[in-house]
Amino acid sequence: MSIQNRRERERAERHQLIIDAARELAEEEGWDAVTTRRLADKVEYSQPVLYSHFKGKDAIVRAVAIQGAGELARQLRKARPEKGRSRLRAAAEAYLKFANTRPALYDAMFVQRVDIPFGTDDIPQELRDAFGELVAAVEPVRGDRDLETLTELFWSTLHGIATLTHGKRLRPAHHEARLEMALGALSLTQQEDGL
Amino acid sequence: MSIQNRRERERAERHQLIIDAARELAEEEGWDAVTTRRLADKVEYSQPVLYSHFKGKDAIVRAVAIQGAGELARQLRKARPEKGRSRLRAAAEAYLKFANTRPALYDAMFVQRVDIPFGTDDIPQELRDAFGELVAAVEPVRGDRDLETLTELFWSTLHGIATLTHGKRLRPAHHEARLEMALGALSLTQQEDGL
DNA sequence: CTCGAAATCTAGCGTTGCTAGCTGTTGGAG
DNA sequence: CTCCAACAGCTAGCAACGCTAGATTTCGAG
Numbered sequence: 001m002s003i004q005n006r007r008e009r010e011r012a013e014r015h016q017l018i019i020d021a022a023r024e025l026a027e028e029e030g031w032d033a034v035t036t037r038r039l040a041d042k043v044e045y046s047q048p049v050l051y052s053h054f055k056g057k058d059a060i061v062r063a064v065a066i067q068g069a070g071e072l073a074r075q076l077r078k079a080r081p082e083k084g085r086s087r088l089r090a091a092a093e094a095y096l097k098f099a100n101t102r103p104a105l106y107d108a109m110f111v112q113r114v115d116i117p118f119g120t121d122d123i124p125q126e127l128r129d130a131f132g133e134l135v136a137a138v139e140p141v142r143g144d145r146d147l148e149t150l151t152e153l154f155w156s157t158l159h160g161i162a163t164l165t166h167g168k169r170l171r172p173a174h175h176e177a178r179l180e181m182a183l184g185a186l187s188l189t190q191q192e193d194g195l
Numbered sequence: 196m197s198i199q200n201r202r203e204r205e206r207a208e209r210h211q212l213i214i215d216a217a218r219e220l221a222e223e224e225g226w227d228a229v230t231t232r233r234l235a236d237k238v239e240y241s242q243p244v245l246y247s248h249f250k251g252k253d254a255i256v257r258a259v260a261i262q263g264a265g266e267l268a269r270q271l272r273k274a275r276p277e278k279g280r281s282r283l284r285a286a287a288e289a290y291l292k293f294a295n296t297r298p299a300l301y302d303a304m305f306v307q308r309v310d311i312p313f314g315t316d317d318i319p320q321e322l323r324d325a326f327g328e329l330v331a332a333v334e335p336v337r338g339d340r341d342l343e344t345l346t347e348l349f350w351s352t353l354h355g356i357a358t359l360t361h362g363k364r365l366r367p368a369h370h371e372a373r374l375e376m377a378l379g380a381l382s383l384t385q386q387e388d389g390l
Numbered sequence: 391c392t393c394g395a396a397a398t399c400t401a402g403c404g405t406t407g408c409t410a411g412c413t414g415t416t417g418g419a420g
Numbered sequence: 421c422t423c424c425a426a427c428a429g430c431t432a433g434c435a436a437c438g439c440t441a442g443a444t445t446t447c448g449a450g
Contacts, residue, residue, distance in 0.1 A: 007396095036438060046399050048440070057438065110362070111306065149372050152365050153352075153380070156373070160355025161348075167305070170347050177344050178351070185348070185380040231407060241430050243409075252407065392450090399444070406437065413430075420423085 015053050017043050023064045026104035031061070031112070062116055065108040069126035072098050072109070076133035089183050091137030092158060096179070099162035106166075110159060131155070141187040150186075157182050210248050212238050218259045221299040226256070226307070257311055260303040265321035267293050267304070271328035284378050286332030287353060291374070294357035301361075305354060326350070336382040345381070352377050 021042040025034045036057055040047045054060045072095070079094035081087050099106040108114060116124065135151045142150055161178065164170050170178070216237040220229045231252060235242045249255045267290070274289035276282050294301040303309060311319065326346070333346045356373065359365050365373070 035436080037436080047438090048400095049398070051439070052397085110364070111358075113362075145376060146369075146372065148366075149369050149376055152359075152369070153356075153373050153376050156355030156359055156365070156377075157348075157352045158355070159359055160351030160353070163358065164305075164347075164351055164354055167308075169305070170351070171343075174341075174344050174347070177341065178348055181340060181344055181348050182351075230405080232405085242407090243431095244429065246408070247428080394449095395447095397444105397446070399442105401440100401442090403440085404438095407435095409434085410432090411430105412432095413428100415428080416424105416426090418423105418425095420421105 011053075014043070014045075014049075018050060018053055018060065019063050019067060022060050023068075023105065026064070026108065027102060031104060031107065034061075058114065061108050061112065062114055064105070065112075065114055065116060066124045066126050068102070068105040068109045069124065069130050071102075071105070073126060073129035073133055076130060076137070086140070086183065086187065087137050088141055088154075088187060089179075091134060092154075092179060092183060095134075095158045096162055096165075099158075099166070103166055106162065111163060138186075154186055157186070206248075209238070209240075209244075213245060213248055213255065214258050214262060217255050218262070218300065221259065221303065222297060226299060226302065229256075253309065256303050256307065257309055259300070260307075260309055260311060261319045261321050263297070263300040263304045264319065264325050266297075266300070268321060268324035268328055271325060271332070281335070281378065281382065282332050283336055283349075283382060284374075286329060287349075287374060287378060290329075290353045291357055291360075294353075294361070298361055301357065306358060333381075349381055352381070 079090045081090040274285045276285040
């Protein structure tokens, strides 16, 4: 039985090795550089080994994305406001910092057509966790608005800023002012209906 | 001289033919289906002809994207509020409708790594126009906030909603409520500083 | 030591974006 | 009217891609 165990352990290690190699390659040179040949080279196995671990290249990207969501959740969890600042701001800054410092990872998670199950039941726990952190950050400013809807709006705003910034479509110098304005808009004062 | 002219005219027509074919193919089957071979087939020329018009496939996508921006600008311009509703809402609805009904076009414009000049001088006029329409829609609710920054925030929010919706990451049933909430947050009431 | 199964690799398929170089057409010079 | 240079367009092919069939090596069980 212990031989079986060793084999399984080695297999799991290699599984993770592939994921790590893919992420590193993507972060260093972008996803275009992540070809099955280069990836196989990097882990020092031949191409078909990749396919004994993952159904295809997409599945590798998906695995990287899911672990990336775990990392994002961790970053959000440990983001606590300095005194005199809101939790909402701390979460927003942590989110945007993540998107900015790990653009390839962020791409795999939320930009590339990667079809992680989202709408349905089996959403990966990592994604639930990350969204949960956003919910917690939004809660103090919800007023009488629907919490989940407000979180989706918060997320959409952050995602929009992150992707447009990454595509150089927003003026970098105004990043702070934009964030300030976004937080101001989302946080305070209930509005009357029917504009 | 008229022979020269005829040649140039025919060339320009074929140029547009290629762009249209690429857009149609992308809208019908997604950008993955837009290969140089299929595109050449569709316009009934051989592959190398494409390269006498465009530097490469990227340049074709870019051309489609820029014309798409023109289309978006037109949609925004003709979006006028029904009575009792804000211009901001009319613009937001037109923007999201565009993103939703022409997802491939929207992808080429704002999602794919397509590197249209943005930050610098020579931004295509079509993009300036589209952004200008957003500015105009935001103006009535600016309060004393910076107009361009507020427009960037408005755009970011719309872009975030559009892309996350397309990726099935937001609950479709709550689309209306989310938009309502977004408009409410962006429109009214100046907030005090320093959260 | 031998054997069979499991693990791993070599080699190759079909498709991609792109290009070198041949071929047939055509408009202007003589 | 003839010729020919210039050019438009095509055929064919390259290197790199994701992926896989089938040969080969490895290694524990008997």
